[in-house]
Amino acid sequence: MSATVYIPGDAGAQSVGADEVAGAVRQEAARLGESLRIVRNGSRGAYWLEPLVEVETDAGRRAYGPVTVADVPGLFSAGFLRGCAHALALGDIARHDWFAGQQRLTFSRVGIIDPASVADYLRHGGYQGLTQSISAGAAATVQAITDSGLRGRGGAAFPTGIKWRTVLEQAAAQKYVTCNADEGDSGTFADRMLLEGDPLSLIEGMTIAALAVGATRGYIYLRVEYPHALRALNTAIAAARQAGYLGPNVAGSGKSFELEVRLGAGAYICGEETSMLESLEGRRGEVRVRPPLPAIKGLFGQPTIVNNVVTLCSVPWIAAHGARAYADFGVGKSRGTLPIQLAGNIRRGGLIERAFGLPLRELLYDYGGGSASGRPIRAVQIGGPLGAYVPASQFDTLVDYEALSSVGALLGHGGIVVFDDSVDMARMARYAMEFCALESCGKCTPCRIGSVRGMEVIDRILQGVDGERNLRLLEDLCDTMVQGSLCGLGGMAPFPVQSALKHFREDFHARR
Amino acid sequence: METLSPADGSRVRRIAAELKDQPGPLLNILHQVQGELGCIPAGAVAILAETLNLSRAEVHGVVTFYHHFRRKPAGRHVVSLCQAEACQAVGAAALTGHAQRDLGVALHQTTADGAVTLEPVYCLGNCAAAPSAMIDGRLHGRLTAQRLGELVRGLRGAPGKGASGS
Numbered sequence: 065m066s067a068t069v070y071i072p073g074d075a076g077a078q079s080v081g082a083d084e085v086a087g088a089v090r091q092e093a094a095r096l097g098e099s100l101r102i103v104r105n106g107s108r109g110a111y112w113l114e115p116l117v118e119v120e121t122d123a124g125r126r127a128y129g130p131v132t133v134a135d136v137p138g139l140f141s142a143g144f145l146r147g148c149a150h151a152l153a154l155g156d157i158a159r160h161d162w163f164a165g166q167q168r169l170t171f172s173r174v175g176i177i178d179p180a181s182v183a184d185y186l187r188h189g190g191y192q193g194l195t196q197s198i199s200a201g202a203a204a205t206v207q208a209i210t211d212s213g214l215r216g217r218g219g220a221a222f223p224t225g226i227k228w229r230t231v232l233e234q235a236a237a238q239k240y241v242t243c244n245a246d247e248g249d250s251g252t253f254a255d256r257m258l259l260e261g262d263p264l265s266l267i268e269g270m271t272i273a274a275l276a277v278g279a280t281r282g283y284i285y286l287r288v289e290y291p292h293a294l295r296a297l298n299t300a301i302a303a304a305r306q307a308g309y310l311g312p313n314v315a316g317s318g319k320s321f322e323l324e325v326r327l328g329a330g331a332y333i334c335g336e337e338t339s340m341l342e343s344l345e346g347r348r349g350e351v352r353v354r355p356p357l358p359a360i361k362g363l364f365g366q367p368t369i370v371n372n373v374v375t376l377c378s379v380p381w382i383a384a385h386g387a388r389a390y391a392d393f394g395v396g397k398s399r400g401t402l403p404i405q406l407a408g409n410i411r412r413g414g415l416i417e418r419a420f421g422l423p424l425r426e427l428l429y430d431y432g433g434g435s436a437s438g439r440p441i442r443a444v445q446i447g448g449p450l451g452a453y454v455p456a457s458q459f460d461t462l463v464d465y466e467a468l469s470s471v472g473a474l475l476g477h478g479g480i481v482v483f484d485d486s487v488d489m490a491r492m493a494r495y496a497m498e499f500c501a502l503e504s505c506g507k508c509t510p511c512r513i514g515s516v517r518g519m520e521v522i523d524r525i526l527q528g529v530d531g532e533r534n535l536r537l538l539e540d541l542c543d544t545m546v547q548g549s550l551c552g553l554g555g556m557a558p559f560p561v562q563s564a565l566k567h568f569r570e571d572f573h574a575r576r
Numbered sequence: 577m578e579t580l581s582p583a584d585g586s587r588v589r590r591i592a593a594e595l596k597d598q599p600g601p602l603l604n605i606l607h608q609v610q611g612e613l614g615c616i617p618a619g620a621v622a623i624l625a626e627t628l629n630l631s632r633a634e635v636h637g638v639v640t641f642y643h644h645f646r647r648k649p650a651g652r653h654v655v656s657l658c659q660a661e662a663c664q665a666v667g668a669a670a671l672t673g674h675a676q677r678d679l680g681v682a683l684h685q686t687t688a689d690g691a692v693t694l695e696p697v698y699c700l701g702n703c704a705a706a707p708s709a710m711i712d713g714r715l716h717g718r719l720t721a722q723r724l725g726e727l728v729r730g731l732r733g734a735p736g737k738g739a740s741g742s
């Protein structure tokens with residue numbers, strides 16, 4: 065009997081040698097005359113263990129990692145194909161302490177299935193949500209999403225069901241479902257993992273949305289920095305169409321849904337939803353003035369759902385298991401689970417999906433194992449380049465929308481970037497302004513000009529010119545940007561700066 | 577204004593003709609043109625404007641809005657080094673410094689032999705295996721100065737994407 069070996073084809077796993085390991089496994093098997101099948105699954109998200117190789121044994125899957133090419137002959141001679149002991153053996157990875165406490169709903173299949181296979185997807189509960197929602201009908205589906213408490217995971221945390229209801233209520237010949245796969249925030253990779261590791265769940269989520277609001281066309285707006293995800297998506301779309309889950313008669317429902325991927329072109333602002341719509345229409349990604357809301361007048365002027373990848377990939381689970389089951393996870397107004405992305409200077413970084421309400425400290429030390437450098441963690445930035453820096457004194461804060469906002473921080477897309485005590489917070493503040501200047505769409509002055517002025521003012525502080533006066537100037541400038549910007553780029557880029565000034569003011573001094 | 581070679585001109589016309597009936601086609605067309613020509617030359621802007629019934633200024637405005645579109649071809653290899661926060665937290669600045677010294681160019685520049693273009697990129701979605709770089713479409717993580725040096729030196733000898741036909 066031939067063995068099945070799982071070696072992630074995820075870009076992050078590839079980035080640390082998964083392809084080379086797959087090549088070595090194939091070669092060694094050929095040399096030994098062992099017949100085996102290699103599945104290129106997604107990553108389970110423990111990037112510190114990648115490349116993580118798993119074998120299917122009679123007792124279930126057995127994991128080894130991190131595996132290098134040099135380890136491969138030894139693994140074969142130790143009998144890893146039968147799950148035998150080896151220095152890199154991790155046993156059943158689902159029971160590993162890093163995974164055991166996780167609550168994987170949205171990521172339930174990622175790292176487990178073959179992302180290109182509809183059959184594998186179906187075997188692991190795929191398309192149950194669509195089937196349920198087709199029989200429940202449009203209004204009940206929208207109600208279930210509302211009742212689940214699901215809020216947009218792209219950053220703004222707007223209730224998904226309310227957005228869908230607005231689109232459902234519009235009378236229009238053409239409506240659209242669009243997926244925001246621009247994932248520009250540093251420290252985030254949940255979208256990428258889903259796109260590569262379980263693209264069919266996004267397709268299913270978008271299909272459920274389309275049928276629920278009466279949309280017949282969908283677009284996935286994918287950042288150009290994700291070529292691996294593009295391939296995975298196109299493969300999955302073709303497979304879904306082939307199997308009758310996309311096209312003129314979706315899953316026998318008599319309804320039509322067509323889906324297409326469109327590539328961005330390296331502009332962070334195109335993650336802002338109205339800028340994304342402009343870009344999808346083939347124009348400069350300049351932010352639109354609201355109202356009208358995209359749900360009323362969106363893509364090509366038609367009612368449009370815009371949702372993040374994680375949001376849409378949470379939909380099939382909710383549709384299959386019910387609103388109540390999802391809402392049972394979480395705290396307060398933060399219902400369900402959150403895929404947290406732990407990154408930067410951290411020993412055990414990766415994707416942790418848990419119900420909302422986990423203390424930051426537990427994430428950083430129990431999951432993360434502290435900094436990679438072994439030095440004390442001084443700050444974390446939560447929610448991407450527009451998110452605040454949180455100092456070590458606030459690490460008891462819970463990770464949910466309300467708790468974070470009570471300490472002046474925000475959750476955003478759920479990325480946590482860790483910095484040790486060698487970080488220079490004045491330089492990080494300068495970087496925030498620099499990034500805003502680089503990515504501003506140019507529509508409003510506080511953002512376009514203010515960010516450049518912000519860099520100059522911080523430079524002057526670092527040069528020791530008029531320190532006190534320039535610090536006050538910087539604070540005023542931040543206020544002006546927050547109040548006078550049309551969108552979140554100019555309006556939130558000051559958050560990292562203000563938090564650095566508040567918690568790490570000692571770093572804003574003259575350098576020699 | 578530089579003019580396109582007749583061959584490139586007809587490629588641009590063919591791409592535009594093929595894609596122009598899509599809804600909102602311009603970005604797709606630009607991706608295709610850059611894919612085939614290596615950049616969006618000024619001569620292509622004129623053709624696209626004419627085919628799509630837009631002004632040159634409009635097409636130019638779109639090309640220049642996006643960091644990804646080049647007005648001049650890159651070197652045979654493109655090394656994009658992540659400059660964003662998670663990579664900064666594990667030494668991206670020092671790594672970038674090494675690469676610049678190794679190659680003798682600054683970010684946004686191409687080596688004199690035309691082999692390597694060095695570019696900044698802002699997050700590659702590999703933040704848990706940082707620092708990261710994308711080299712000719714391949715992602716590399718947990719980079720050290722030594723490993724990046726090896727990869728880059730490997731490129732200078734190697735034929736480009738075009739030459740190898742891949």
Ligand SMILES: Cc1cc2nc3c(=O)[nH]c(=O)nc-3n(C[C@H](O)[C@H](O)[C@H](O)COP(=O)(O)O)c2cc1C
Binds near residue numbers: 247336372553
């Ligand atoms: C500057 C800026 C960048 C953004 N980038 C993204 C992004 O990359 N991905 C995303 O899903 N949402 C992003 N958003 C949020 C979107 O505007 C929008 O709220 C979201 O796509 C809606 O989907 P959701 O409700 O499912 O979160 C960004 C917002 C701003 C202001």
Ligand code: SF4
Binds near residue numbers: 503504506551
């Ligand atoms: S805040 Fe900046 S990015 Fe947003 S609309 Fe204004 S100029 Fe454009």
Ligand code: FES
Binds near residue numbers: 662703
């Ligand atoms: S910050 Fe460098 S890969 Fe995300």
